[in-house]
Amino acid sequence: MKTLVLAAGTSLALMATAATAATVDFTGAGNQGGGSYTEDGFQFDDVRIVSGNCPGDAPCGALNPNETSTLTSVMGSVFDLTSLAVTIVGNSPAVLELTTDFGSFQIDTDGVFDFASNALFQGISFLTFDNVTDKGNIRFDNIEIAEGPAPIPLPAGAVLLGTALVGLGAVRRRRNA
Ligand SMILES: [Ca+2]
Ligand SMILES: [Ca+2]
The missing domain is CATH 1.10.287 (Helix Hairpins)
Incomplete structure (x- = not known):
């Protein structure tokens, strides 16, 4: 016994x-119009960072019309997206499309979105943020991630x-x- x-x-x-958890919230980042950005072991290939209209504490990520940013693990490991905060800015609303190894998911309203039980966002090797419209503007922040071996x-x-x-x-x- x-x-x-x-x-x-x-x-x-x-x-x-x-498993380890990380929150990419752009704390301490300066505004930038593009270029790479690394935080907590995760890297955006190219990301716009701004301080206005953020869904969390400024600064946050931003997507002008038709812009795309992709997040990957610096170590190349797979990860789970747990949650994400989004604000849609502008009178002609933009649509945020999230794409992973397993498919795409569209967001057209403000909110904090929980993906912990969504199979599209578990065990992924990349997460792409895309303003798929030619209008408006998108802010994203507080990207909660679980990383590591299952x-x-x-x-x-x-x-x-x-x-x-x-x-x-x-x-x-x-x-x-
Ligand atoms: Ca962080
Ligand atoms: Ca932030």
């Missing part, structure tokens, strides 16, 4: 260290713990019989 409990504890410890799934540890508890119950039932 002691062995089973120790094994369950080891799984939980591995799970805690397997975490050991919780169900494996839970099953192990469950097996241990069932075993304990069986021992107790035998003693009571």
Whole structure:
């Protein structure tokens, strides 16, 4: 019984260290009209950075009509997009299209968007931000990312713990019989 409990504890410890989280929020960046930008181990190939109309604290990323920016891990590892804040600016609204290895997703309203359970944004090698319209302007900020080797799934540890508890119950039932 002691062995089973120790094994369950080891799984939980591995799970805690397997994935790392990052937030790309452009803190400390100066305004720029393009060029690369790196933060927390992630790099935009080319990104406009501005201080006005940001959905989070200024500064933030921006896309003029038909502009595109792509985010990748500096280490080349795959990552998950957890959430993202977006503001659509201008009287003729722009549309933000996000593209990953697995497909595209369009946003045409302001908000903080949760992608933690969206398969398009899990285990991706790139994330492209594209103003697919020829109008308006887009701001994006607070890009929450989980990076690293796939975490050991919780169900494996839970099953192990469950097996241990069932075993304990069986021992107790035998003693009571
Ligand atoms: Ca950061
Ligand atoms: Ca910011």
